[in-house]
Amino acid sequence: MAMAMARSALVKKYLRVNVGVGVGVDSSPFNAIRRRFFSEEVRTSFKSEVTDRVISVVKNFQKVDPSKVTPNANFQNDLGLDSLDSVEIVMALEEEFGFEIPDKEADKINSINLAVEFIASHPQAK
Amino acid sequence: MAKVVPTRSEVLFLFRSLLRTARQFSDYNIREYTKRRTIDGFRQNRTLSDPDSIASAFSHGEAQLEVAKRQAVVYSLYAPKVKSIMDLKPCFDGFILFCFIL
Numbered sequence: 001m002a003m004a005m006a007r008s009a010l011v012k013k014y015l016r017v018n019v020g021v022g023v024g025v026d027s028s029p030f031n032a033i034r035r036r037f038f039s040e041e042v043r044t045s046f047k048s049e050v051t052d053r054v055i056s057v058v059k060n061f062q063k064v065d066p067s068k069v070t071p072n073a074n075f076q077n078d079l080g081l082d083s084l085d086s087v088e089i090v091m092a093l094e095e096e097f098g099f100e101i102p103d104k105e106a107d108k109i110n111s112i113n114l115a116v117e118f119i120a121s122h123p124q125a126k
Numbered sequence: 127m128a129k130v131v132p133t134r135s136e137v138l139f140l141f142r143s144l145l146r147t148a149r150q151f152s153d154y155n156i157r158e159y160t161k162r163r164t165i166d167g168f169r170q171n172r173t174l175s176d177p178d179s180i181a182s183a184f185s186h187g188e189a190q191l192e193v194a195k196r197q198a199v200v201y202s203l204y205a206p207k208v209k210s211i212m213d214l215k216p217c218f219d220g221f222i223l224f225c226f227i228l
Contacts, residue, residue: 083138084141084168084169091146095149107135
């Protein structure tokens with residue numbers, strides 16, 4: 001008898017689904033939505049992806065020395081490019097991210113940081 | 127006849143417009159040629175300092191932009207039915223990979 005009880009307790013312990021954990025935090029749908037749409041984590045990961053893609057675009061540009069490309073590099077001061085090259089890089093970024101950057105904004109982009117800021121905040125960038 | 131010397135931003139605007147127009151060509155060869163020709167032309171005239179020659183180079187560029195815009199429309203009516211192999215490159219790589227797996 002005692003053995004049977006011990007065995008059933010063991011089986012129950014094995015089969016029991018642990019309900020307590022996780023439910024408290026995520027029970028309300030509001031929390032679920034907040035987690036889904038306002039997560040800092042998602043935004044920062046998109047931003048780091050943008051940074052990687054921008055850097056690879058700039059590295060692929062013929063005149064750039066790939067070893068000099070850093071996330072803080074300025075096109076003209078650090079990479080030795082001129083204004084024509086900056087225009088070409090912005091055009092290449094447009095092709096990479098599949099949207100058009102207006103001329104006014106494109107003129108302002110003169111470093112990798114600024115490019116990442118602008119693209120990550122743009123809703124059409126993909 | 128004294129021509130108006132374009133400002134720096136006007137030159138960059140022309141450069142960008144030419145590159146944007148170049149993108150619209152459906153034929154790979156024409157698209158790449160237009161892009162290459164634009165970049166080479168601006169590089170070549172980068173060191174001009176004489177106001178007259180700057181102005182005439184700029185107006186030549188503007189005329190070429192009009193030609194490119196018109197031809198982009200005309201060529202879009204007669205787009206090649208078969209794409210250039212260069213346009214198919216990603217698919218082609220995928221195909222090779224596919225064969226390799228088989």
